[in-house]
Amino acid sequence: MECEHARTSLAAQVLGILEGSEHDSLGTHLDQCPSCRSEREELLGLLPLLDTVMPYELDGVPTPDPARAVELARGAEADRDDAHGPSSRSPQPQGQCRSVPPGGYPGSSHTISG
Structure with missing residues (x-):
């Protein structure tokens, strides 16, 4: 394998998608x-x-649809409730969040400042 061909295969090898004889030839090279x-x-x-890099930061990739995410989350919760009974959590008024303790949840690296 010559360097020019090897260099075109390097990215695939680094990403773990180079297989078979091409992978072996590059290794030898x-x-x-x-x-x-x-x-x-x-x-x-x-x-x-x-x-x-977040997927929505790439050109040509659509940004996430928050309404669709909420719809999917509600569907997943309904599926879970169907399988395990209603959630023990109190229902939250639509458009409002549950409160988060000051400094976030114990063990979480995410904090909320305000």
Whole structure:
């Protein structure tokens, strides 16, 4: 495998989607080519950054629909109630949230400031 071809396969290999003989050929090439190994290391450094990108931040990807999310959550709650009986929680007035203790819930890294 030549470097040009190896470099086109590096991203797929780093993302874990390169398989079969292509995966094996790239591995053999990387064992022998410090330049491509270095490029692979650079790509591996980008993986943590990909985890910070939210899908709705990408061009062409529609933003989440809050109304649809609420509809799905209510459907899931109704399904759960059907399977396990009504929830022991008190119903909340529509459009209002339950109160959250100051500083958030114990053990949670999320806090609410106001």
